[in-house]
Amino acid sequence: MINMRFLFVFSALMSMFVHSALAGQRLTLTGSSTIAPLVLEIGKRFEQQNVGVRVDVQTGGSSRGISDARTGLADIGMVSRVLHESEADLKAHAIAVDGVSMVLHRDNNIDTLCNDQIRDIYTGKIRNWRELGGADQQITVVNKAEGRSTLELFLAYFGLRNSQIRASVVIGDNQQGIKTIAGNAGAIGYVSIGAAEFVEYEGAPIKRLRMNGIQASTAQVRAGSFPLSRPLNLVTAGEPDELAQRFIRFAQGPDVDDLIESQFFVPLEH
Amino acid sequence: MTERLFTLAVWMSAALVAVVLVWVIGDLVRLGIPHLSLDFLFAAPRDAGRNGGIGPILVSTVLIIGVTLTAALPLGLMAAVWLAEFTTRGHALGKAIRLSLDVMAGVPSIVFGLFGNAFFSIYLGMGFSILSGGLTLACMILPVFIRTCEVGLAAVTDTWRQGAAALGMTRTAAIWHVLLPAASPAIAAGMVLGIGRATAETAALIFTSGYVDRMPESLWDSGRSLAVHIYDLSMNISGGDTAADAAALVLITLIVLFNMLAQWLSDRWLHRRLVA
Numbered sequence: 001m002i003n004m005r006f007l008f009v010f011s012a013l014m015s016m017f018v019h020s021a022l023a024g025q026r027l028t029l030t031g032s033s034t035i036a037p038l039v040l041e042i043g044k045r046f047e048q049q050n051v052g053v054r055v056d057v058q059t060g061g062s063s064r065g066i067s068d069a070r071t072g073l074a075d076i077g078m079v080s081r082v083l084h085e086s087e088a089d090l091k092a093h094a095i096a097v098d099g100v101s102m103v104l105h106r107d108n109n110i111d112t113l114c115n116d117q118i119r120d121i122y123t124g125k126i127r128n129w130r131e132l133g134g135a136d137q138q139i140t141v142v143n144k145a146e147g148r149s150t151l152e153l154f155l156a157y158f159g160l161r162n163s164q165i166r167a168s169v170v171i172g173d174n175q176q177g178i179k180t181i182a183g184n185a186g187a188i189g190y191v192s193i194g195a196a197e198f199v200e201y202e203g204a205p206i207k208r209l210r211m212n213g214i215q216a217s218t219a220q221v222r223a224g225s226f227p228l229s230r231p232l233n234l235v236t237a238g239e240p241d242e243l244a245q246r247f248i249r250f251a252q253g254p255d256v257d258d259l260i261e262s263q264f265f266v267p268l269e270h
Numbered sequence: 271m272t273e274r275l276f277t278l279a280v281w282m283s284a285a286l287v288a289v290v291l292v293w294v295i296g297d298l299v300r301l302g303i304p305h306l307s308l309d310f311l312f313a314a315p316r317d318a319g320r321n322g323g324i325g326p327i328l329v330s331t332v333l334i335i336g337v338t339l340t341a342a343l344p345l346g347l348m349a350a351v352w353l354a355e356f357t358t359r360g361h362a363l364g365k366a367i368r369l370s371l372d373v374m375a376g377v378p379s380i381v382f383g384l385f386g387n388a389f390f391s392i393y394l395g396m397g398f399s400i401l402s403g404g405l406t407l408a409c410m411i412l413p414v415f416i417r418t419c420e421v422g423l424a425a426v427t428d429t430w431r432q433g434a435a436a437l438g439m440t441r442t443a444a445i446w447h448v449l450l451p452a453a454s455p456a457i458a459a460g461m462v463l464g465i466g467r468a469t470a471e472t473a474a475l476i477f478t479s480g481y482v483d484r485m486p487e488s489l490w491d492s493g494r495s496l497a498v499h500i501y502d503l504s505m506n507i508s509g510g511d512t513a514a515d516a517a518a519l520v521l522i523t524l525i526v527l528f529n530m531l532a533q534w535l536s537d538r539w540l541h542r543r544l545v546a
Contacts, residue, residue, distance in 0.1 A: 028397075028398075033506050034506075036481060036506075037318035037319075037502070037506065037507055038318075040318060040481070040482075040483065041317065041318060044484075054484075056398065056480070056482045056492050057481055057482060058398055058477075058480045058481045058482070058492065059476065059481045059502075059506075060476065060477060073392070172505065173505045173506040174506065174508070175504065175505050175506055175507060175508055175510070176505045176506075178508070194508075195508040198508045198509060199508055199509070202509065262317060263318065264508060
């Protein structure tokens with residue numbers, strides 16, 4: 001006799017294989033791990049307001065966002081920097097701004113470094129904090145991994161090439177950088193200002209360095225006066241289709257300002 | 271004197287291993303328990319995972335492991351039977367396959383992730399889905415699973431094979447009713463290793479089953495696994511640490527449960543065959 005229970009379980013399993021894309025419209029976004037958590041939240045709110053639409057967010061870095069938008073694997077790419085000249089085939093839609101801050105361990109008695117000193121530290125000319133008037137302690141240079149847009153922003157601002165950098169530690173995401181610096185009194189690194197500001201309030205032993213005398217804070221980024229800042233972009237290959245366009249407009253609008261702020265980024269002026 | 275020192279060293283080493291394990295789990299329990307609740311297990315994540323729960327992520331994780339085991343178990347068992355029972359010591363193809371399995375077992379998981387993304391997600395058109403994540407993991411755990419089962423089968427003494435032949439059993443019947451049940455401890459060990467590795471995997475899944483933390487509706491949906499969620503919370507989300515600790519505690523519990531289940535199933539299913 002055929003076991004009815006087995007048949008039921010089997011058919012339930014088979015129904016899992018049926019493609020659910022038939023059910024409604026789907027929007028896929030891939031790219032920057034900095035933007036992904038924000039867009040995930042924006043996507044949830046968008047889904048609530050547009051019944052039947054699904055927003056799928058995938059991560060992997062800005063380079064991935066660029067290539068997936070080009071190949072069509074994603075409807076929209078997420079890129080946390082200005083587009084290069086070689087990427088003129090893509091259209092950028094900014095949704096928020098982020099600043100990058102130089103970060104030291106809190107116990108480091110250095111409070112300000114000029115751009116040349118930072119350059120010398122990162123190229124390995126200065127290897128001990130003593131040379132800058134600090135404690136006799138080896139400098140741990142924390143750099144970002146290739147393909148990260150924070151790295152590109154940093155290199156462009158200081159006029160460096162990645163091959164010149166003598167890094168002690170190479171990290172991926174912001175939070176990983178913060179943990180590395182918080183756990184090493186001689187470390188120097190650069191991370192997103194919003195993230196650094198937040199963990200500082202939470203009590204992590206790190207501090208942000210002033211840049212050209214300007215305080216590294218989200219307030220300065222919003223005012224547009226902080227030198228090391230970057231746009232958070234949604235990019236599309238050519239004109240986006242109707243659904244993608246609607247999503248981009250929603251992400252740029254005032255309805256998601258609270259979401260942008262809760263991820264420690266700075267909303268655009270509306 | 272040397273005798274004493276040696277005994278001491280052996281005891282100390284064992285104690286050290288136990289202490290490390292207790293330390294890790296103790297830390298997770300201490301940090302994770304305050305955030306843990308029934309609501310945490312069932313609710314959807316909110317605010318990038320800082321608040322809310324891990325309901326959809328648990329479901330995705332279980333589905334991914336389900337796909338992995340459905341694909342890897344039959345394929346792995348049959349490959350192990352072929353290697354152990356159908357090849358002789360000097361068999362050239364057998365040697366080549368064993369070598370390639372051993373090489374594959376040492377390949378870093380990110381390589382499987384990139385392969386899975388290129389083959390399952392893009393070439394076979396599965397996109398970011400639980401199916402492509404589960405199949406990628408199946409590729410990843412197959413080498414260790416096959417080799418463990420093969421060693422288990424090879425360890426069954428030849429008198430059992432001769433006995434089966436003397437009773438007039440066919441080769442298939444002998445394998446099914448005598449050899450596989452006798453090798454069941456090794457098969458269970460292979461499953462435990464595979465499940466452990468699959469549940470703890472992030473690199474192979476980020477580009478295959480993906481990052482979406484919505485409740486999956488089918489195997490074609492992208493679904494975030496628990497390990498990916500923990501990695502994202504602790505490495506990418508500021509202020510995600512407490513939620514990450516709680517999720518890690520759930521992950522460890524899940525692995526223990528899966529292992530007990532695998533042990534129980536293999537005991538029941540294979541042992542009954544041997545006795546009946």
